[in-house]
Amino acid sequence: MPDLTRREFLFKTMLITGGLALASCEDEVQDEEPDYESPGMLLGDYPPKNVIIVGAGMAGLSAGYELTHAGHNVTILEARSRVGGRVHTHRNEFSDGHFAEAGAARIPPDHDMTLGYADHFNLPLDPFYPQSGFFVYLSENTRTLIPTNDFLEGRPWPTSVQHKDYVKIRGGTDLLPTAFAEYLADQIQLMTPVESITQNSGGVFVRVSDGTEFTGDRVLCTVPLPVLNRIQFSPQLSSEKLDAMSGGYNYASSTRLFMQFAERFWENEGLNGWGYSDWPEEIWQPTWDREGPRGILMSYLRYDRADELDALSASNQLEHVLNRWENVFPGIHDHVEHGSSHSWVKDEWSGGAWASPTEEQYEVLEHHIGEAEGRIHFAGEHASDYHGWMQGAIVSGLRAATEIHESASLLT
Ligand SMILES: Cc1cc2nc3c(=O)[nH]c(=O)nc-3n(C[C@H](O)[C@H](O)[C@H](O)COP(=O)(O)OP(=O)(O)OC[C@H]3O[C@@H](n4cnc5c(N)ncnc54)[C@H](O)[C@@H]3O)c2cc1C
Incomplete structure (x- = not known):
């Protein structure tokens, strides 16, 4: 859809399919805002950005959904062959x-x-x-x-x-992540483990296991802490994040x-x-x-x-x-x-069930875990106050989506 923003496209689609009342007041309706509402809808007009999201769990999917609705260009890179992460319904x-x-x-x-x-x-x-x-x-x-x-x-x-x-x-x-993914389908790349993330004044560069490099204005990283050290960050992340991802923030088995x-x-x-x-x-x-x-x-x-x-x-x-x-x-x-x-401890892309920090770990590191570092933003249940719940993943995903939505397109 080259000439329309996603928001405009949705609005026009709703008009075509009768999602908005057209019968007697077509001109008035055309001037109204689209009738799109979701629990985490992003508000305000900000410059569109190229956003790369690492991880198609509930944090990545909810953020990707809202950023896309707000007109940003989103790509989601997921290591597994399925979406949902720790939402995993065994069916086979x-x-x-x-x-x-x-x-x-x-x-x-x-x-x-x-x-x-x-x-x-x-x-x-x-x-x-x-x-x-x-x-x-x-x-x-x-x-x-x-x-x-x-x-x-x-x-x-x-x-x-x-x-x-x-x-x-x-x-x-799994019907919940599937519902997000159906909307985002062509923006999600499965079996695409991220191996390195580099940022500089020109942008942020994400390299995946087959050597392909993705370039964006912002990255949202939703990778659980026990497997975050499988990604090489350049420049290095803060000492607090390094501490948390090296076993300094306990996870439950x-x-x-x-x-x-x-x-x-x-x-x-x-x-x-x-x-x-x-x-x-x-x-x-x-x-x-x-x-x-x-x-x-x-x-x-x-x-x-x-x-x-x-x-x-x-x-x-x-x-x-x-x-x-x-x-x-x-x-x-x-x-x-x-x-x-x-x-979940043996799970290759989780390394644990949920963040379960000691009081001291929480006090010292909690604030740093979800803190953006330059162009890289962080979300996931570990970066929320609802450890071990989908609610935490979604709330943190929406918090990070808001940061990205409202940020300037270029860092100065
Ligand atoms: C046993 C158990 C029971 C639970 N019970 C409940 C419950 O009853 N109710 C409830 O609400 N919540 C429950 N939860 C919690 C809930 O499942 C999680 O909090 C939530 O799904 C986490 O979402 P997330 O996006 O933060 O992380 P994840 O779901 O882990 O998503 C992160 C994604 O990143 C991907 N990834 C990792 N590394 C890379 C990489 N290098 N490159 C690309 N992708 C990568 C992973 O494959 C994964 O898909 C439970 C969790 C567990 C484990």
């Missing part, structure tokens, strides 16, 4: 069209940006937790059954909202182990396949609201427990969890079809 390894979340899954009611974009893209929401059946609590190998209402009134952890208030995106969390079953045998006992254990772990049945008979159970492990599981071979991981779960779902060994796991 299960039968009957079942799926399960390796990363982001539940959304609390105050995460206005996450919910706002789900609404913006018309993605329906469902309750996250089952609305019937017994939940299980396993402590010291003794199983207690918890009635539905008692569980729903409780909380996954003390400072969180109640179980009953969490929702999920119907059909899988998390691993999810999935098991598929030919039948939801736990239902024979009135169980819904959900609960907790004192290992500690969360037990989820991602298929609870989908047609049977097959079902998936998931063990959600964090911190030391995730590290313990990561140290085992794939078959030993499955056996380890099955052995413990004989006390949760008696007879489980007789029903399991297969298992698989996803470790």
Whole structure:
């Protein structure tokens, strides 16, 4: 679209497709601003810039979406063969069209940006937790059954909202990054790991693994800290960022182990396949609201427990969890079809589940992590106050998008 800005193009498209009322007041409508509104819409007219975004997770996608809408020329470079980053719905390894979340899954009611974009893209929401059946609590190998209402009134952890208030995106969390990506399609380059970023008074130059160089006015880097040191920056980043990306800003471990079953045998006992254990772990049945008979159970492990599981071979991981779960779902060994796991520490492009700094690390480094350095801006859940949430990725992405939008096109 050489002669139109994206904003003008969208406006004209809306007129053609009847998105705006044309019937009786065509002249008036033509003078109005486009009817585009999104939770993070960028306001004001600023010079258009060439922006290169590194990473197509929620931070990069939300920033890229809004910058594009505001008339900037955006290119997103992503190392993986898919968008979404730590939003990753596993779909291929299960039968009957079942799926399960390796990363982001539940959304609390105050995460206005996450919910706002789900609404913006018309993605329906469902309750996250089952609305019937017994939940299980396993402590010291003794199983207690918890009635539905008692569980729903409780909380996954003390400072969180109640179980009953969490929702999920119907059909899988990856539908949210996919919705952004459908709009940005021709601007995203997958399997394009960035290897170096150089800036000088003429611009910023991004080199990827096949040697191609991209030139821009600004770069937005959304790469998680544990894998940020795979990019060579010239000049070097600040000492605080170097510290944070060299292990000075802790990340949590998390691993999810999935098991598929030919039948939801736990239902024979009135169980819904959900609960907790004192290992500690969360037990989820991602298929609870989908047609049977097959079902998936998931063990959600964090911190030391995730590290313990990561140290085992794939078959030993499955056996380890099955052995413990004989006390949760008696007879489980007789029903399991297969298992698989996803470790975020072992994940090549994450190196950890989410930023989990000590109080001291947070106090010293938090302010520096999201701070722009010349033409390079920084975002991602680690650069927000919502560590471990899509909300943090989006809020930081929009903060950086605003910085870029409002910046002068050339540094002086
Ligand atoms: C186990 C787990 C459970 C979670 N549960 C929830 C939940 O229930 N609800 C919720 O809201 N959030 C949850 N989250 C958090 C949420 O998934 C993340 O906060 C959010 O997705 C992070 O987005 P991001 O854009 O900051 O980072 P990422 O999603 O990690 O995106 C960064 C992108 O950069 C790419 N990249 C890295 N290096 C390079 C490079 N050199 N060149 C090019 N690209 C590169 C990566 O491949 C990745 O796609 C969970 C996360 C995990 C791991």
